[in-house]
Amino acid sequence: MIGAATDRFLLGEFLAQWGPFARHDLSSSDSETLSLAGLLQVASAENAARWNAHGFAYTDPRGHLRLRTAIAARHDHLAADQILCCCGAQEAIYCVLQAILGPHDFARDQHALLLLPIYQPSELALQRLCEVTGIELQEADGWQPDIDRIEAAIRPETRLILMNYPNSPTGASLDPDRLDALVSLCRRHGLWLINDEIYRQTEIVQPGGRAPMLADCYERGVSINGLSKGFGLPGLRVGWIACHDRALLHHALIVKSSLSSCLAASSEILAEIALHAEPRIIATQRAIGLANLHYLRECSMGFTDLLELDQPRNLAFISCRYLGDDSAASFATRLVRDAGVLVLPTILWRSSLAPVIQDCVRLGLGHTRCRTAIEALAEAWNAIRIAA
Numbered sequence: 193m194i195g196a197a198t199d200r201f202l203l204g205e206f207l208a209q210w211g212p213f214a215r216h217d218l219s220s221s222d223s224e225t226l227s228l229a230g231l232l233q234v235a236s237a238e239n240a241a242r243w244n245a246h247g248f249a250y251t252d253p254r255g256h257l258r259l260r261t262a263i264a265a266r267h268d269h270l271a272a273d274q275i276l277c278c279c280g281a282q283e284a285i286y287c288v289l290q291a292i293l294g295p296h297d298f299a300r301d302q303h304a305l306l307l308l309p310i311y312q313p314s315e316l317a318l319q320r321l322c323e324v325t326g327i328e329l330q331e332a333d334g335w336q337p338d339i340d341r342i343e344a345a346i347r348p349e350t351r352l353i354l355m356n357y358p359n360s361p362t363g364a365s366l367d368p369d370r371l372d373a374l375v376s377l378c379r380r381h382g383l384w385l386i387n388d389e390i391y392r393q394t395e396i397v398q399p400g401g402r403a404p405m406l407a408d409c410y411e412r413g414v415s416i417n418g419l420s421k422g423f424g425l426p427g428l429r430v431g432w433i434a435c436h437d438r439a440l441l442h443h444a445l446i447v448k449s450s451l452s453s454c455l456a457a458s459s460e461i462l463a464e465i466a467l468h469a470e471p472r473i474i475a476t477q478r479a480i481g482l483a484n485l486h487y488l489r490e491c492s493m494g495f496t497d498l499l500e501l502d503q504p505r506n507l508a509f510i511s512c513r514y515l516g517d518d519s520a521a522s523f524a525t526r527l528v529r530d531a532g533v534l535v536l537p538t539i540l541w542r543s544s545l546a547p548v549i550q551d552c553v554r555l556g557l558g559h560t561r562c563r564t565a566i567e568a569l570a571e572a573w574n575a576i577r578i579a580a
Contacts, residue, residue: 201312203540210525215532216565221360221509223394223424223477223558231425231462234469243461251454254445255432259460262467263432267415268408270434276441277460279452281390281418281431284444285354286317287451288414288433291443292352292384293321303347307337307355309362309541309548314388318354319544326545335364339373346377352384357403358391361538361554363505365395366403375410384440386414390431393422393474394481394508394558407434414440421508423466424477424558430455430463477558481507484557484566491566495573499553508558511538513551520551531572533565 207219232240254260255277263277264270278284293302302322306315307329318324325345329335342353353374357366366387378385387406395402406413418431435441455463466473485504492501499512514520514537521537528534538552555569556562 199316199544201316202542203312203536206536206540207534210528210534213528213532214534216561216568217534217559218555218562218565218569219534219536220556220559221391221554222421222426223508224480224560225426226424226466226473228462231465231469234472235465236468239461239465239468243458243465246457246461248457251457251460253449253454255455256457256460256464259430259455259464259467260432262464263434266467266470267405267434270407270436273438274407274434274436274441276433276444276448277455278431278433278448279429279455280420281388281416282311282313283448283451284416284418284431284433285314285386285388287444287447288386288416288435288440289317289321289352289354290447291440293318301349303350305342305345305350305353306545307342307353308543308546309359309538310354310356310543311360311388312541312543314354314356315543315545322351324545326543328543328546328548329359329362329364331362331549334367335359335362336367336370337374339370339377342374343377346381346383350381350383352386353378354386354388356388356390358389358395358506360391360509361511361536361541361552362549363391363395363502363509363511365398365505367398368401368403371403371406371409375413378410378412382412384412384414385410387416389415389417390421391506391508392417393470394478395506396504398505405434407436411436419463419466421558422477423470423473425462425466428459428463428466430459478507480560481557484559484562485510487563488555488557488566491570494570498573502552509554509556511549511552511554514553520553524553527569527572531568531575533568533572535569 260272260275407415415434420426502511524537
C-alpha cells in the first residue's frame, strides 16, 4: 500500500517494492539506453583517441573544461566558467539549494516557494533547509505558474522559487509569456529562480512556442539539466548547473566538494561525445518516443473506459486519467501484481505542502520495450473485462 507519509521518497519505495514483479515496464521516463559501442560510434576521431588513451586520475572538480565548454555552447552567452558539472541533476539541485539557503537559522530568516508537482527528493531537500510554501499547478490553467498566487505568497524573507519544466508527471512545458511574467516578478523581488529542465530534450513544442532555458533569460536564473533522460545516458551520472552568477557557482562548488570530489574521467569524455552528437542522438530518441505515442493512441481505443489519455506534451511519458471505480494507486498496484505491467500513479508525487493530481497514472514512452508493455496493458484490461 502507498503510504500517506510525505517525508519519504514514495516513488522510490514503490519501485523498490513492485519493480521485481514487473515483466513489462511502463514506469521509466528516460530514453532508450545507449550502449558504450553505440556512443563511441558517433565520437569524433579526436574524442575516440582521447577515450582510448584516457586514465583514471582525479579530474577538475568543476568538470573538465572541454565538457563545460560543450555544455555552455548549448546556451546563449554562457562561458565554461558559468557551468558546474555534478554527479547527476539531483546533486546539482541540492548544491544550488544549499548554496543559496545554507547555512542559516532554519525557518527564521529563510523562505522558498515550490511549484508542485515536482520530483519528491527536490521537495524534501528544500524542506530540510527552510520554510517552504507549495503552490500547486492547475490543470485548468494548463499546469502553468499562477503569477498572482506566486506573488501573493512572496515574503520579505523569500529567497527562491524552485520548479520543474517540462514538468513531471504532467508533461507540461512552460509557456514563454508565462515565463516572461515569472522572470519579471522574480527580478522585482530579487529572487533566484531555479528550473529543473531535465525533460527539455523530450518536450513536444506547443503552438505558443518554446520557452528559453532559464539561464539564458534571467541573471538570477539557474538551469539544471543532465544526460539521464533525453540522451538515454543515466548511467554516466552527468548533470550540471548553468547560471550567469559565478559567485553562486563558487558556493555550489563548495557544497559539491563535500559530496563528490569530481566526475569520473570516463564519464566526462563520453558526456562530451554525447553533447557533440546531440542532434543525432536526440532525433533517434524522439523518434522512439513518437512511435510509442502513436502506438499507445491506437491501442488505447480498446480501453477508453479505463484510461483517458492527456494531451501529449512530452515524448518521455504521458499522463493518463484513470477512469475505474477504484483509485489510480490501487489500479497500478493491481496491474503490476496480477499482470506484471508497471506504471506510476501520480499519488507518488504527493506533497505535504499542497494537493497534487492523484487520479492519473504516468506511462513511459522512451524505450523500444514500451511497445510490448503497451500491448500487455491492453491484454490485462481485456482480461479484467472477461473476468468481470
